[in-house]
Amino acid sequence: MYTEKVMDHFEHPRNVGEIENPSGMGTVGNPKCGDIMRIYLDIDENQVIRDVKFKTFGCGAAVATSSMATELVKGKTVQEAMAVTNKAVMEALDGLPPVKVHCSLLAEEAIHAALWDYAQKNGITIEGLEKPKDNIEEEEEEENY
Numbered sequence: 831m832y833t834e835k836v837m838d839h840f841e842h843p844r845n846v847g848e849i850e851n852p853s854g855m856g857t858v859g860n861p862k863c864g865d866i867m868r869i870y871l872d873i874d875e876n877q878v879i880r881d882v883k884f885k886t887f888g889c890g891a892a893v894a895t896s897s898m899a900t901e902l903v904k905g906k907t908v909q910e911a912m913a914v915t916n917k918a919v920m921e922a923l924d925g926l927p928p929v930k931v932h933c934s935l936l937a938e939e940a941i942h943a944a945l946w947d948y949a950q951k952n953g954i955t956i957e958g959l960e961k962p963k964d965n966i967e968e969e970e971e972e973e974n975y
C-alpha cells in the first residue's frame with residue numbers, strides 16, 4: 831500500500847525536533863482526523879532556509895510527508911519553498927494512497943503557515959503565499975479572549 835520511500839521516511843523521519851527562536855513557525859491541524867503538524871524554519875538574511883524541523887502528531891503518512899517536505903525546503907529560498915506543494919511532496923515519495931492525500935496537504939499548509947509567520951515578522955511579501963486558514967496558534971489565542 832505504501833511506497834518504499836514513504837516507509838523509509840516514516841521509519842526514519844528526517845529533521846524531527848524543534849528550533850529555538852525560529853524565524854517562522856506554523857502549526858496546522860486537520861479537524862477530521864485530528865492530526866497536527868508543526869514546522870519550524872530558520873531563515874538567514876538572504877531569505878534562505880538554513881534549517882527546518884518538524885513535529886507531527888499524526889498518522890504515518892503525515893510523518894512521512896512532513897519529513898520529505900522538510901528535506902525539500904531545506905537550502906531553498908523562501909520563494910523557492912513555495913514550489914514545495916503537496917503534489918511535489920507526494921511525487922518525491924513516489925505517491926500516496928488516495929485516502930492519504932489530505933496528509934500531504936497538511937505538510938504544505940504547515941510550511942505555508944511557517945512562511946507566513948516569517949513574512950509577517952519581517953514585513954516581507956512572498957509571492958503566491960496566502961494567509962493560512964487554520965493556524966492553530968491563532969485559534970487558541972482567540973479562544974483566550
Ligand code: FES
Nearest residue numbers: 863865889892933
Ligand atoms: Fe490525518 Fe493522515 S490521517 S494526517
